[in-house]
Amino acid sequence: MADLTVDHTDTLLFFAFSGRLDAAGIADVWEKAGNGLRQGNGPALAIDLSEVDYFDTAGAAFIAHLDKMALGRNWDKTKITGLDSASTALVERIRKAGPEPSPDTTAPTGRARSFVEKKGRSVADFLYDAHTFIAFLGEIFWAFLSSLAHPGKIRWGETLRVAEQAGANALPIVALISFIVGLVMAFQSAIPMKMFGAEIYVANLVGIAMVRELGPLMTAIVLAGRSASAFAAEIGTMKINEELDALTIMGLEPVRFLILPRVIASTLMTPLLTVFAILVGILGGAVVILSLGHPFVAYYNQVVGFVSWGDFTGGIIKCFVFGILIAATGCIRGYQTSQGPSAVGEAATRAVVSSIVLIAVFDGIFSILYYMLGV
Amino acid sequence: MKETIIKVEHLYAGYHGEAIMEDLSFDIRKGEIFVILGGSGCGKSTVLKHMIGLLPPVSGRVLIHGQDMITARGKKRNQLLQQIGVAFQNGALFGSMTVLENIMLPLKEYTRLPFDAIQTIARAKLKLVDLTGQGDLLPDALSGGMKKRAAIARAMALDPAIVFLDEPSAGLDPLTSAEMDFLIMDLADTLGITFVIVTHELESILTIADNTIMLEKDTKSIIARGAPEDLKADASNAYVYQFFNRNPERDKKP
Numbered sequence: 001m002a003d004l005t006v007d008h009t010d011t012l013l014f015f016a017f018s019g020r021l022d023a024a025g026i027a028d029v030w031e032k033a034g035n036g037l038r039q040g041n042g043p044a045l046a047i048d049l050s051e052v053d054y055f056d057t058a059g060a061a062f063i064a065h066l067d068k069m070a071l072g073r074n075w076d077k078t079k080i081t082g083l084d085s086a087s088t089a090l091v092e093r094i095r096k097a098g099p100e101p102s103p104d105t106t107a108p109t110g111r112a113r114s115f116v117e118k119k120g121r122s123v124a125d126f127l128y129d130a131h132t133f134i135a136f137l138g139e140i141f142w143a144f145l146s147s148l149a150h151p152g153k154i155r156w157g158e159t160l161r162v163a164e165q166a167g168a169n170a171l172p173i174v175a176l177i178s179f180i181v182g183l184v185m186a187f188q189s190a191i192p193m194k195m196f197g198a199e200i201y202v203a204n205l206v207g208i209a210m211v212r213e214l215g216p217l218m219t220a221i222v223l224a225g226r227s228a229s230a231f232a233a234e235i236g237t238m239k240i241n242e243e244l245d246a247l248t249i250m251g252l253e254p255v256r257f258l259i260l261p262r263v264i265a266s267t268l269m270t271p272l273l274t275v276f277a278i279l280v281g282i283l284g285g286a287v288v289i290l291s292l293g294h295p296f297v298a299y300y301n302q303v304v305g306f307v308s309w310g311d312f313t314g315g316i317i318k319c320f321v322f323g324i325l326i327a328a329t330g331c332i333r334g335y336q337t338s339q340g341p342s343a344v345g346e347a348a349t350r351a352v353v354s355s356i357v358l359i360a361v362f363d364g365i366f367s368i369l370y371y372m373l374g375v
Numbered sequence: 376m377k378e379t380i381i382k383v384e385h386l387y388a389g390y391h392g393e394a395i396m397e398d399l400s401f402d403i404r405k406g407e408i409f410v411i412l413g414g415s416g417c418g419k420s421t422v423l424k425h426m427i428g429l430l431p432p433v434s435g436r437v438l439i440h441g442q443d444m445i446t447a448r449g450k451k452r453n454q455l456l457q458q459i460g461v462a463f464q465n466g467a468l469f470g471s472m473t474v475l476e477n478i479m480l481p482l483k484e485y486t487r488l489p490f491d492a493i494q495t496i497a498r499a500k501l502k503l504v505d506l507t508g509q510g511d512l513l514p515d516a517l518s519g520g521m522k523k524r525a526a527i528a529r530a531m532a533l534d535p536a537i538v539f540l541d542e543p544s545a546g547l548d549p550l551t552s553a554e555m556d557f558l559i560m561d562l563a564d565t566l567g568i569t570f571v572i573v574t575h576e577l578e579s580i581l582t583i584a585d586n587t588i589m590l591e592k593d594t595k596s597i598i599a600r601g602a603p604e605d606l607k608a609d610a611s612n613a614y615v616y617q618f619f620n621r622n623p624e625r626d627k628k629p
Contacts, residue, residue: 242467245429246529250481251456 002052004029006036013040015066018051021059030062037069045070050082057090064094133354136332141324143255144263159261166227166262166327167269171276173226177218178277182206182284185214190288199292203302206285211311215278217363220322223270224355228330231262232351235334236344244335259331263324270323271316278315314375318366322359329355377404380537380569381426386435388422394433396422397595401588405536408563408570408583410603413590414618419573420464420541422590426571427461427539428452439537457485460530464541466522468514474525475501475510481532500528504558520551524558531562537569538562544576556582577621581607589615 002025007014015033019025037045047063049055067078080091113121147154186202193199235258238244244254282303289299333351337343381403387394395418403409413419424430426437428444436443444455468477478497482488488496501510504524514522523543530538543559544552556579562568574580580587580603587606589599591614599606599615607619617623 238469241465241470242463243469245424246461246463246467246469248429249427249456249459249461250484251453252480252484 001025002028004032004036006032006040008040011044013037013045014048015045016048016051018053020054021049021052021062022054022056023058025054026058026062033062033066034069037066037073044076044079046079046081048082049080049087052082055083055087057094060087060090060094063091067095132336133332136335137328139255140259140263140328140331143253143260144324147256147260147264153256154264155257155261159265162262163265163269166223166230166266167273170223170226170269170273174219174222174273174277175280177222178210178215178281179284181214181218182210182281183287184284185209186285186288190292194292200289200294200298200302202285202289203299204306207282207303207307208311210278210281210285211307211315213315213363215281216274216315216318216322217359218281219270219274219277219319220326220359221356223266223273223322223326224329224359225352227266228326228333228351228355229348231327231330232334232337232347233344235259235331236337236347239335239337240339240343254335259328259335262331263327266327267320267323270326271319274316274319278312310375314366314370318363321362321366325358325362326355329358377406379403380405380440381571382438382441383426384436384438386422386425386437387433388418388425389433390421390430392433395592395595396590399435399588399590399597401597401600403569403571404586405569406563406567407585408559408572410580410584410587411571411573411590412575412580412587412618414575414592417590417592419575419590423539423541423571423573427459428455453485457533458535459537459539460533460535461539462523462526462530462541462543464545465519466514466526468522468525468529470514473511473513474506474517477514477525478510478529478532481529485533497532500531501525503531503562504528520547520555523547523555527558527562531566531568534566535568537571540570540572540574542574542576543572544574544579549578552576552579553582555579559583577619589618 002017002019002021005016005018007016013036015036017029019028045066047066049063052059063080067080070078080088083091186206189205190199190202193202235244235254238258244258247254247257286296286299290296330351333347333354336350337347379402383399383401383403386396386399388396388399399422411419411422421430425432425445428437428447431445436445439455439458442451442455444452447455468474469480472480475494475497478500479493482493482496486493498507498510501507504527506521506524506528509517509521509525514525517525527538527540527543530540540559544555547555559570559572560583563570572579572583584603587600587603588597589606590596591598598612599609603619606615610616
């Protein structure tokens with residue numbers, strides 16, 4: 001705790017401090033001292049610190065600040081009394097510690113940017129990012145294709161490990177999400193459809209939606225959250241530890257050594273998980289239909305009679321593309337990790353966001369494509 | 376005088392076309408311990424990255440055995456890469472593999488040796504750096520000094536002619552740091568390896584270096600070159616004198 005008494009004479013503004021002048025103490029008197037200085041009319045400031053029983057660097061900075069303010073109003077030199085020699089030396093040292101660096105006016109960061117400039121910059125950044133992303137994607141795709149010519153060079157052990165981690169271990173969460181999606185969709189649509197006595201057609205709805213859209217999409221989004229972030233974090237950490245550089249120096253290109261196994265594993269596991277998701281989703285729908293008193297075989301016949309192999313293949317083909325996108329995005333974002341403690345987290349976030357955006361975009365592209373092809 | 380093994384010609388070092396070091400030219404001879412030194416942040420590590428072909432220089436070239444690593448492609452690049460080993464500052468050991476597997480990795484990728492032969496060679500490398508019992512540990516279980524030694528063992532896995540070390544004794548206590556110095560000198564003597572070392576540890580430089588160049592940030596150039604004892608005695612350049620005599624007071628120059 002600190003306290004301040006302000007006193008005026010014709011020739012002097014007088015500040016008497018008491019108590020503890022440390023960081024906490026200054027907080028009590030900062031406003032009052034500033035106001036006192038602004039309202040006072042000088043032409044000199046005198047500070048008495050004889051009642052102060054604790055004084056540290058924060059206090060010294062405060063006193064130096066008051067002195068600077070007084071000088072800024074063209075007052076005479078501030079008189080400071082009541083300090084021991086060590087504290088006086090401290091105040092002097094802070095006062096003398098060179099002028100503060102003037103902001104560099106030539107640097108582009110030195111001035112406020114206009115709205116147009118900011119938008120322009122963010123568009124330019126976005127285009128640059130898109131450019132590097134597409135170039136990298138092309139590099140991965142090329143490595144993928146050329147590895148198909150030499151399958152012996154692929155690291156199958158690593159691929160299987162990733163397939164287990166990113167594929168098999170994702171089964172429970174994929175099953176849970178798909179089951180709930182199938183169940184909720186059937187339940188919500190059954191209520192209005194029952195009014196028309198058409199609740200058996202819920203089977204058609206759930207079947208076609210799961211096979212064509214929701215099965216692939218739900219699986220892809222779960223994998224984007226689960227695997228893309230994991231790949232980004234894994235590769236990002238390796239980058240920060242210079243492990244990627246070490247690989248390059250050993251002549252083991254990170255694209256072939258690290259990224260390809262992940263892309264292959266993800267491309268093969270996503271369709272498999274999707275098949276599983278479709279089945280579980282349709283089962284979720286069956287629960288609702290059964291509870292409405294229809295036999296399971298009726299539901300089964302309805303689904304099988306309505307959903308064609310074309311629908312199924314269309315859904316599964318999408319998944320190969322989603323699989324490549326998820327793994328490639330995760331790996332690229334990891335590879336782009338910058339330095340610093342928050343970089344890996346940032347890379348993982350960017351991986352999830354980018355891959356979900358890409359999944360949505362490509363899902364749209366596929367819808368249009370299938371519509372044009374009449375699938 | 377021995378043959379030149381690395382030749383740096385008019386190298387402009389830096390990122391994104393902006394040079395932080397300009398027009399560096401120097402030769403490194405076979406079998407010597409060559410130290411690149413300079414203050415913090417002067418671009419030593421960037422120069423090292425150019426030399427090992429990780430980063431294309433702004434301009435100029437680095438020739439290893441007369442060949443340019445940056446422009447080399449395919450088989451030729453792989454042959455060149457087998458000539459060099461690099462131990463990074465924090466080891467850069469692969470965290471998912473044991474220390475022994477780390478050393479075995481380049482052997483597995485580049486040779487057709489059977490598994491037990493690879494393992495025998497890798498254990499021998501561990502012995503060279505005094506990590507005999509630690510092969511089956513994960514890198515996380517090693518201390519900083521052990522990690523650096525394991526990284527040197529991995530850099531030497533394919534018996535390269537040149538080993539690059541980035542700050543081999545940074546962050547080590549004086550005794551461990553001295554052990555590292557002796558290890559480097561021992562390996563240079565017994566195996567005839569050329570060492571290129573980036574460091575600013577004064578004690579190490581004076582102990583191990585046969586030859587040095589000193590980089591300086593302000594002039595963006597080499598401000599001194601030669602044997603470290605000569606640089607220490609040389610009083611003609613104030614910065615060099617201050618650096619070697621640990622005396623930052625500019626107004627007390629000789």
